[in-house]
Amino acid sequence: MKKIEARNLVKNFGKLQVLKDISLTVDEGEVIAIIGPSGSGKSTLLRCLNKLEEIDRGTIIIDGKTLVQDTGTGVQYANDVEQREIVCRMGMVFQQFNLFPHMTVLQNLTEAPVQVQKRNIDEVTQEAKELLRKVGLIEKQDVYPLKLSGGQQQRVAIARALCMKPDIMLFDEPTSALDPELTSEVLQTMRNLAKEKMTMVVVTHEMTFAKEVANRIIFMADGIIQAEGTPEEVFGNIQNERLKNFLRAIEK
Amino acid sequence: MDYIIRIIPQMGLGALESLKIFSVVIVLSLPLGMILALGRISGFSFIKKFIATYVWVLRGSPLMLQMLFVYFALPSIGILFEDFTAAIIAFVLNYAAYFCEIFRGGIQAIPKGQYEAAHALGMNYWQTLRRIILPQVFRIVLPPISNETITLVKDTSLVYVLAMNDLMRTTRNLVQRDFSVVPFLVAAIFYLGATLLLTILFERLEKYYAKSSAN
Numbered sequence: 001m002k003k004i005e006a007r008n009l010v011k012n013f014g015k016l017q018v019l020k021d022i023s024l025t026v027d028e029g030e031v032i033a034i035i036g037p038s039g040s041g042k043s044t045l046l047r048c049l050n051k052l053e054e055i056d057r058g059t060i061i062i063d064g065k066t067l068v069q070d071t072g073t074g075v076q077y078a079n080d081v082e083q084r085e086i087v088c089r090m091g092m093v094f095q096q097f098n099l100f101p102h103m104t105v106l107q108n109l110t111e112a113p114v115q116v117q118k119r120n121i122d123e124v125t126q127e128a129k130e131l132l133r134k135v136g137l138i139e140k141q142d143v144y145p146l147k148l149s150g151g152q153q154q155r156v157a158i159a160r161a162l163c164m165k166p167d168i169m170l171f172d173e174p175t176s177a178l179d180p181e182l183t184s185e186v187l188q189t190m191r192n193l194a195k196e197k198m199t200m201v202v203v204t205h206e207m208t209f210a211k212e213v214a215n216r217i218i219f220m221a222d223g224i225i226q227a228e229g230t231p232e233e234v235f236g237n238i239q240n241e242r243l244k245n246f247l248r249a250i251e252k
Numbered sequence: 253m254d255y256i257i258r259i260i261p262q263m264g265l266g267a268l269e270s271l272k273i274f275s276v277v278i279v280l281s282l283p284l285g286m287i288l289a290l291g292r293i294s295g296f297s298f299i300k301k302f303i304a305t306y307v308w309v310l311r312g313s314p315l316m317l318q319m320l321f322v323y324f325a326l327p328s329i330g331i332l333f334e335d336f337t338a339a340i341i342a343f344v345l346n347y348a349a350y351f352c353e354i355f356r357g358g359i360q361a362i363p364k365g366q367y368e369a370a371h372a373l374g375m376n377y378w379q380t381l382r383r384i385i386l387p388q389v390f391r392i393v394l395p396p397i398s399n400e401t402i403t404l405v406k407d408t409s410l411v412y413v414l415a416m417n418d419l420m421r422t423t424r425n426l427v428q429r430d431f432s433v434v435p436f437l438v439a440a441i442f443y444l445g446a447t448l449l450l451t452i453l454f455e456r457l458e459k460y461y462a463k464s465s466a467n
Contacts, residue, residue, distance in 0.1 A: 052368055080376070088374030098369035102387045102464050112373035115383060144464035164373060 001028045002061075003168050003199045004049060008070065009058035011044055011223075018044045019055070020223040026168070029197040033210035036220035037246055042203045045220070046172050049201070050087045051077070062086050063167050088116060091161025095173040097153040099145035105132065105156050106141040109163040117164065124163065131159040135189050151182030155189050162193075169193065171202040205250065211235060219243050259426055259435055266422030267442050270408045273336075273418065274446075277343040277404060282397075284344060285351025290381075292356050303352065310349035316410050318342045323414055335414040347404060354396045358389035391461040398454035402447050419443070 004026040011019035018041040026032055034042045047053040049060060051067065055075055060067045067086045068077045077083060099108050109128035113119045132138040135155040137148075145153055154174055161169060171190065175183040187209050194200060194213050204210055210217055210231065217234040219227040221242045227234050238244050292303045310318070319342035322333065333341065362385050370380040409420035419442055426435040 050372055052371060084374040084376060087372065090372070092369075092372035094365060094369065094372075096363075096365050098363075098365035100366065100369070100384055100388075102391065102461075111383065112375060115379055116374040146464065146466035161372075 002026070003028050003030075003063055004201070005059075005061040006045075006049065007059045009045070009048060009060070010056045011041070011048060011053060012056050018223050019048070022058075022220075022223070022225060024218070024225075026199060026201060028167075028199055030216060031194045031198075031200045031214045032202065032216050032218060033214035034201065034203045034218045034220060035205070035207070035210055035246075036226075037249075040220040041223040042220045043172055046170050046201060046203050049170060050090050050092055051083060052092075063089055065089075084116070088112070088164055089166055090168045090170050091158075091164055091166035093154070093157050093161055093169065093171045093174045095177050097145070097150070097157045097177070099153055099157055099160070101144065101146050104142050104144055105137065105148075108145065108156060109160050112160075113163050113165075128159070128163050131162050132156075134192070135159045136185075149182060150178045151185045154178065154186045158186075158189055158193070168199045168201070171200065171204065173203050173205065175204070175206060207247070207250065219246070221246070255430075255432065255434060256438060259430075259438065262426065263419065263422055263435065263438055263442065266417055266419040269417055270405075270411075270419040271446075273339060273343065273408045273411060274404060276340055277347055277408075278401065280340070280344045281347035282351055284348035286355050288348060288352035289355035289359060292352060293359060307349045307352055310346050311353075315342065315346045315407060316413060318346055319410060320413060335411075335416050339411045339414055339416065343404075343407070347400065350400050351397070354393050354400070355389065357396075358393040359385060361392050362388055391464075394454060394458050394461065398450070398458075401450055401454070405443060405446050405450065 002025055004024065006022065006024045009019050009022040009024075010017065022041070022045060024032075024045070034045065036042045044053055048055050049062070054077070055068060057070055057075060058068070059070045059075075063086075065082070065086050066078060067083065068075050078086065100111065103111060106125065106128055109131065110121065110124045113124040113127075114121050129138060129141065132141055135158060137152060137155055137159070140148060140152065140156075145156060148156065158169075158174075174190070175186050178186065183206070187206060190200070190202070190209070191213055202210075202214070212231075214231060217227075217229065217231055218225055219234060219240065219242075226242050227240045234243070235247075238247070288303050288306070291299045292307075294300065319339055322342045323335065323338035326333070326338075366384055366388070367380060370384045375384070408418060411418050412421040412424070415421070419439055423435045423439040427433060
């Protein structure tokens with residue numbers, strides 16, 4: 001079953017075209033890693049999926065529901081209420097964590113399920129604690145986020161996204177803002193999630209993670225998908241010059 | 253000492269009048285300032301320009317002039333207020349302009365990532381504002397708000413030009429009647445007492461909000 005269906009996405013920032021006719025489908029339980037040099041449009045692609053950026057042309061269907069439809073001359077987004085319903089089917093993890101600093105760790109998790117999904121607070125609190133236990137931070141439930149290390153904050157951010165019971169998880173360079181010694185705890189959390197068959201789209205520079213965990217690798221450059229396939233296909237026999245250069249550059 | 257005890261009731265009444273002005277102005281101008289700030293950062297360019305002009309006029313001219321204008325000039329076009337109302341209107345409009353700028357600065361200091369996280373969690377505009385943005389804004393604006401509030405305590409003395417019997421005018425009357433400068437000292441103690449209370453209150457608030465800071 002298709003969880004994400006994005007067809008012919010075009011996105012312009014002023015005169016610069018950052019997405020040039022990109023199409024992407026993600027099946028249930030798939031883990032997709034999007035790699036590529038900075039400025040390649042990979043983060044923009046991810047951000048378009050939950051409407052943090054609006055596309056100029058194309059169609060995006062999430063879990064069978066149309067977020068935005070190409071009209072032939074432009075695009076038509078779903079109405080505000082439908083949009084929000086579709087958007088919160090996807091959990092998003094940001095490079096800079098973006099936890100709410102004025103709320104405790106536990107409140108960060110329970111806020112949206114209670115306010116947005118109108119779920120019962122006791123029930124949500126139980127689930128939130130369960131998630132914190134899973135990411136190994138239950139003892140930090142009453143701490144404010146800024147008192148935590150970057151790796152801990154990112155694990156809280158993952159738990160916060162999961163507390164919405166999303167069908168899909170989007171990761172936008174989740175380890176790029178972390179000190180090297182803190183990346184492994186976040187990657188481990190993501191590995192566990194992949195094992196539970198969560199559908200994941202991960203924009204990342206972690207090649208090892210991409211090779212080990214992803215079912216499919218997408219290499220982007222200049223707003224175009226340059227190469228796509230299983231890790232073996234993409235990394236096994238590298239034809240694409242851009243990919244060759246990119247991999248050479250990051251190995252240094 | 254006897255003299256002080258004798259003038260205390262009268263000065264107390266004056267202080268009460270000042271306190272009344274202070275309280276009404278704070279209660280009305282803070283929310284108005286917040287609404288103006290939201291308008292000023294909204295997407296409507298007409299509203300933005302209107303509020304920018306409003307802020308310029310109200311911050312750019314003396315509060316006393318504004319008060320005299322409301323009390324003496326508006327009646328000439330048929331709008332009449334009694335002294336208390338006139339003073340309140342001028343004060344609220346004036347302080348709201350300052351609070352507007354303070355809140356605007358606070359709102360704009362919130363990182364974009366906070367809005368993005370709220371969006372990704374499906375929160376709508378009001379939920380984002382009320383639950384995520386404003387609580388963080390309050391923390392940022394506390395020191396400048398504290399400043400303005402203390403200024404307001406002292407600015408209440410301006411109402412003497414409307415012949416209202418606030419603390420300042422009562423004091424001057426006593427000084428002139430009794431040929432004594434002691435009422436000045438008592439007035440100073442009243443004002444200092446009030447600002448000390450506010451200082452302590454705001455320190456407590458800042459400490460409370462500091463619990464979520466990084467260190």
